[in-house]
Amino acid sequence: MSSEKEPLFSAKNLKLITTPLGAQNPITIQVLGICSALAVTVKLEPAIVLSISVMFVTVFSNLIISLLRNTIPSRIRIIVQLVVVASLVIIVDQVLKAFAYEVSLQLSVFVGLIITNCIIMGRLEAFALGNKPWPAVLDGIGNGAGYGFILIVVAFFRELLGTGFLTLPGLGAMQVIPDVFYQWGYANNGFMILPPMALIVVGIIIWVQRSRNKDLIES
């Protein structure tokens, strides 16, 4: 690296945020973290809260591991990573129970399961262990956002088409599809609420993304 100080938001650093949103998306390209993407996308609110929680964990675990990267004995590095991730997840869980009790009931086991979210350990191993704190934070933001973005898109379509409502944090459930539509014969698609449809929605997103960006298509 050059001796000159790199600006905080240099093109290279910004790329750390933008590539996970698109060409290196953890869900649609790397196919990591699929499990929770399928499970908590029935409603928009839990999807948003889980996205924020995962982003919090990716950012801070990346930051902490990056700060410690030169001190961690390589033989126990996975254990160290797990301890850091697990503590952060407990923090998220405790904070949710204190400030968003109902959402914490809905997310129930999935907050605890953030620990096993492949994205987090994947980023720690692949990025945070070998990079300085600031790029590691950006990488955490990027991957958390890339994950959250897909989660929210999937949840948006599933809730809208499945129930006709959208649930936003703080606002509660709002009816989006007006009653007249139902009088004209529109019906909610109950299928959308079932887990298989999450897989299909994710599949459609992958399809759309690959047909727009031919580089992503494997030969």
Next chain:
Amino acid sequence: MDRQGNTYTFLYASVMVIVVAAILAFLAQSLKPMQDKNEAVAKKMDILKSVQIESTAANAVEKYNKYIENAFVLNANGEKVEGDAFTVDMAKEVKKGDAERAYPIYECKLDNGQTKYIIPLRGKGLWGPIWGYVSLDEDKNTVYGATFGHKGETPGLGAEITTDMFQKPFTGKKLFDQGGDFASIEVVKKGQSQGDPHKVDGISGGTITSVGVGTMLEDCLSGYEKFLKN
């Protein structure tokens, strides 16, 4: 010091664990009051739901204070003893013998002037604890409403005990048979409860949880027999 040596590794792991433990313990302690408050509100919402009063986290306390007139504790003989029903920890009580248990009960006055009695329940499902509240009419026999909750029953199967589909049929069921003996309410195989005042339909695929609800009703309600017969 050698970063890859055993001493360093042990020291590193020990220090890390102590630091992390201290941080988490501090956090858990400082957030505890808020979490307890949330749990109390959720409990009040459950109690209100058993008498078919819908509430939200925002107005649950207010509605609870308005409708729940009395919350007291009984002993096995049906006599009032010292204590506040709301603070009784059912998880601990159900482990005690029938005679030593505290039997909390809530008295609720609805808008139409009717009095309902609400009895808390606690039992075992398939994976963990289940709980609930049953409200009784003034005759202390007919069920007015019931609500159930669970810690981690299987979604779509056992967890269905929280749905209206399972809870609604409890309304109108009787605790005592025509001879006046305690008969409880049994949760039976789907479709076999028709017309029987002591049976409700269980959940297909959630048999162990359904039976757990039945056992919980029998176990928790039998202790109130003396009070309810008065």
